[in-house]
Amino acid sequence: MTKPRSRRGGGRPTIADVARKAGVGAITVSRALREPGRVSEDLRRQIQAAVDELGYLPDPNARALASARAEVFGVLVPSLTNSVFAEVLRGIYDSLSDSSYRIQFGNTHYSGLEEERLLQVFGPQRPAALIVAGIDQTPISRRLLETAGCPVVQVMETGPDPVDMMVGFSHFDGGRAATEHMIEMGYRRIGFIGARMDPRSQRRLAGYRAAMEAAGLFDARLVTTTPVPSSVTLGRELFRDALAKVPTLDGVFCNNDDIALGALFECHRASIAVPKTIGITGFNDLDMMEVAFPSVTSVRTPRYEIGRLSVAMALAAIAGKRPQDPVVDLGFELKCRESTSR
Amino acid sequence: MTKPRSRRGGGRPTIADVARKAGVGAITVSRALREPGRVSEDLRRQIQAAVDELGYLPDPNARALASARAEVFGVLVPSLTNSVFAEVLRGIYDSLSDSSYRIQFGNTHYSGLEEERLLQVFGPQRPAALIVAGIDQTPISRRLLETAGCPVVQVMETGPDPVDMMVGFSHFDGGRAATEHMIEMGYRRIGFIGARMDPRSQRRLAGYRAAMEAAGLFDARLVTTTPVPSSVTLGRELFRDALAKVPTLDGVFCNNDDIALGALFECHRASIAVPKTIGITGFNDLDMMEVAFPSVTSVRTPRYEIGRLSVAMALAAIAGKRPQDPVVDLGFELKCRESTSR
DNA sequence: GATACAACTGGTAGCGCTACCATGACGTAC
DNA sequence: GTACGTCATGGTAGCGCTACCAGTTGTATC
Numbered sequence: 001m002t003k004p005r006s007r008r009g010g011g012r013p014t015i016a017d018v019a020r021k022a023g024v025g026a027i028t029v030s031r032a033l034r035e036p037g038r039v040s041e042d043l044r045r046q047i048q049a050a051v052d053e054l055g056y057l058p059d060p061n062a063r064a065l066a067s068a069r070a071e072v073f074g075v076l077v078p079s080l081t082n083s084v085f086a087e088v089l090r091g092i093y094d095s096l097s098d099s100s101y102r103i104q105f106g107n108t109h110y111s112g113l114e115e116e117r118l119l120q121v122f123g124p125q126r127p128a129a130l131i132v133a134g135i136d137q138t139p140i141s142r143r144l145l146e147t148a149g150c151p152v153v154q155v156m157e158t159g160p161d162p163v164d165m166m167v168g169f170s171h172f173d174g175g176r177a178a179t180e181h182m183i184e185m186g187y188r189r190i191g192f193i194g195a196r197m198d199p200r201s202q203r204r205l206a207g208y209r210a211a212m213e214a215a216g217l218f219d220a221r222l223v224t225t226t227p228v229p230s231s232v233t234l235g236r237e238l239f240r241d242a243l244a245k246v247p248t249l250d251g252v253f254c255n256n257d258d259i260a261l262g263a264l265f266e267c268h269r270a271s272i273a274v275p276k277t278i279g280i281t282g283f284n285d286l287d288m289m290e291v292a293f294p295s296v297t298s299v300r301t302p303r304y305e306i307g308r309l310s311v312a313m314a315l316a317a318i319a320g321k322r323p324q325d326p327v328v329d330l331g332f333e334l335k336c337r338e339s340t341s342r
Numbered sequence: 343m344t345k346p347r348s349r350r351g352g353g354r355p356t357i358a359d360v361a362r363k364a365g366v367g368a369i370t371v372s373r374a375l376r377e378p379g380r381v382s383e384d385l386r387r388q389i390q391a392a393v394d395e396l397g398y399l400p401d402p403n404a405r406a407l408a409s410a411r412a413e414v415f416g417v418l419v420p421s422l423t424n425s426v427f428a429e430v431l432r433g434i435y436d437s438l439s440d441s442s443y444r445i446q447f448g449n450t451h452y453s454g455l456e457e458e459r460l461l462q463v464f465g466p467q468r469p470a471a472l473i474v475a476g477i478d479q480t481p482i483s484r485r486l487l488e489t490a491g492c493p494v495v496q497v498m499e500t501g502p503d504p505v506d507m508m509v510g511f512s513h514f515d516g517g518r519a520a521t522e523h524m525i526e527m528g529y530r531r532i533g534f535i536g537a538r539m540d541p542r543s544q545r546r547l548a549g550y551r552a553a554m555e556a557a558g559l560f561d562a563r564l565v566t567t568t569p570v571p572s573s574v575t576l577g578r579e580l581f582r583d584a585l586a587k588v589p590t591l592d593g594v595f596c597n598n599d600d601i602a603l604g605a606l607f608e609c610h611r612a613s614i615a616v617p618k619t620i621g622i623t624g625f626n627d628l629d630m631m632e633v634a635f636p637s638v639t640s641v642r643t644p645r646y647e648i649g650r651l652s653v654a655m656a657l658a659a660i661a662g663k664r665p666q667d668p669v670v671d672l673g674f675e676l677k678c679r680e681s682t683s684r
Numbered sequence: 685g686a687t688a689c690a691a692c693t694g695g696t697a698g699c700g701c702t703a704c705c706a707t708g709a710c711g712t713a714c
Numbered sequence: 715g716t717a718c719g720t721c722a723t724g725g726t727a728g729c730g731c732t733a734c735c736a737g738t739t740g741t742a743t744c
Binding site: 012057058059060061062064065070072080081083086087089090093094097100102103104105106107120121122123124125126231232233235236258261262265266268269287288290291292293 | 354400403423425431446465575603604607610632
């Protein structure tokens with residue numbers, strides 16, 4: 001019958017302790033913390049004093065259970081080591097760091113099945129929002145997202161049919177712009193080199209192909225791809241393969257900067273003049289592309305901005321202020337540098 | 343008085359629904375799910391059937407509240423874009439992906455204050471384990487870790503006084519080994535170039551200094567550092583600074599591979615022969631160092647393995663099987679390549 | 685046949701918080 | 715003065731799950 005003082009909880013102060021100390025009801029403490037405007041100035045101060053004195057911190061688990069809503073953002077990316085996603089994550093993180101939201105992340109490893117599994121894990125927790133990379137979810141994933149009961153932002157790409165909201169840019173246009181630039185600079189036998197070949201890479205390839213066909217330059221033998229994960233080492237190998245296949249190659253549009261760097265290093269090693277004999281273009285415009293020798297032309301993609309904006313949109317949606325246009329195209333910028341200026 | 347059917351929860355099946363359908367008590371369902379061994383074969387099958395039929399998924403928030411333990415690993419790293427931490431995260435992730443643990447991460451931005459704040463956010467949630475980068479926590483952070491009531495693994499470095507467990511290697515030894523190698527190869531005026539200069543960088547510098555002093559080669563003017571975050575671009579600038587300061591420079595030990603790459607590119611640009619005129623050594627051995635031209639000597643660090651092992655140790659501790667030695671040194675490996683072979 | 689013990693199962697009572705509804709104290713309008 | 719809204723506050727009843735303890739059954743032991 002005597003109060004069985006908190007047998008499980010490690011004896012941390014609870015909202016009831018604060019309420020007792022402040023001489024108010026527990027619910028008033030709860031309100032003072034979550035909606036200060038709805039509690040009188042006086043009580044608010046009193047409660048704050050009690051909170052400070054006891055060192056009270058609300059239990060997020062109890063909160064989540066009672067309100068059927070966890071203060072958690074779920075983030076699903078296909079890779080952690082790909083610095084592109086690392087920057088998206090950084091943008092997400094920075095935009096959330098002064099809120100009380102926590103971030104939970106999942107690595108889909110470019111697998112639709114894994115994505116489904118992760119959504120199944122994230123869902124029951126009732127996250128405040130979900131941010132997922134890509135727009136090619138499986139039907140099951142789509143349904144899971146649609147029924148998640150929280151704002152959903154698909155990032156990295158834009159497309160016609162958002163689950164809820166989208167922030168990204170057109171990989172097709174990026175690929176096309178890069179290729180058109182090389183054609184303009186006088187390159188003719190321009191190869192495409194790509195690894196991993198996820199949906200976004202596929203669309204860059206499609207953009208490349210569109211540009212090449214429009215110029216009457218397309219030749220299937222110019223395309224060298226592999227499903228193997230991308231790396232600088234692999235870039236070097238693929239470049240060698242491409243050159244062996246088409247000795248007249250005079251340029252390469254690389255699916256990403258790692259591949260481009262591998263190609264560049266191989267050119268150095270084989271004493272192939274860049275940009276004179278062979279032009280090189282990358283994708284993403286990592287920091288090092290500008291510093292490389294010669295500096296490498298690349299498509300600058302707004303990765304960090306995608307992260308930031310996706311959070312801003314999710315936060316707005318949580319607050320009930322949905323954007324008029326749920327799809328935001330942040331564009332890209334072609335950075336023309338030495339590696340294609342002959 | 344009539345059952346007010348689940349007014350908040352979106353009508354998902356609860357453990358009570360499963361229990362009713364299976365004709366058992368709720369607690370038995372709970373046990374069948376968490377400790378199958380303690381429930382008879384018969385009931386287990388019956389319960390599983392009910393679970394499958396209803397599509398029941400336990401509510402992690404309710405679980406966390408009732409058991410005072412969330413199935414969450416908290417991970418604190420100082421940076422997301424530094425690929426070193428990205429690989430640690432990947433290791434952590436891969437080791438946890440077939441468990442039901444979720445991963446919550448925090449970015450301390452190399453700030454002790456921010457680390458304290460994050461621990462304060464993570465703590466009340468009662469995570470299953472905490473993994474934090476570094477061993478130089480502030481006294482407040484240390485206390486928060488000690489009182490977290492869960493296994494704690496400090497990663498990246500080893501040291502004498504773990505909060506709980508540690509997995510890493512000696513940055514001092516790594517810095518010394520790299521420097522000794524350069525001395526052995528005949529370099530004399532070997533500079534140290536470092537950005538960010540977090541505690542680990544400081545220890546690499548100390549290792550460099552120890553090696554240089556032991557050989558009677560140390561000269562304070564050889565050291566060029568900045569608190570600015572590291573990047574390839576910055577590496578190039580620092581290298582130029584170092585060379586301007588000490589024109590007789592014949593080698594550089596770079597605090598990390600980004601810096602080394604910046605130095606290498608600058609050598610190309612300025613037609614400085616590597617390794618003949620100047621030798622270059624990096625730290626971490628990113629994939630690209632082997633492919634670079636010339637390939638770059640670097641200290642290979644077990645980043646992915648650190649992530650994996652930290653989880654393995656935490657999981658063992660959760661299961662009550664603490665390792666006999668709470669500190670594991672995974673070592674490093676000096677990769678000698680063209681950039682220092684003159 | 686009584687006793688002891690293990691193996692299994694269930695009831696009860698919370699975990700710490702918030703949704704919902706009720707209450708009382710004020711205004712304001714008529 | 716009565717009716718009605720608004721504001722500030724509180725009580726009650728869960729949210730969905732598990733810790734704790736109790737009860738039941740079956741089996742081994744003497």
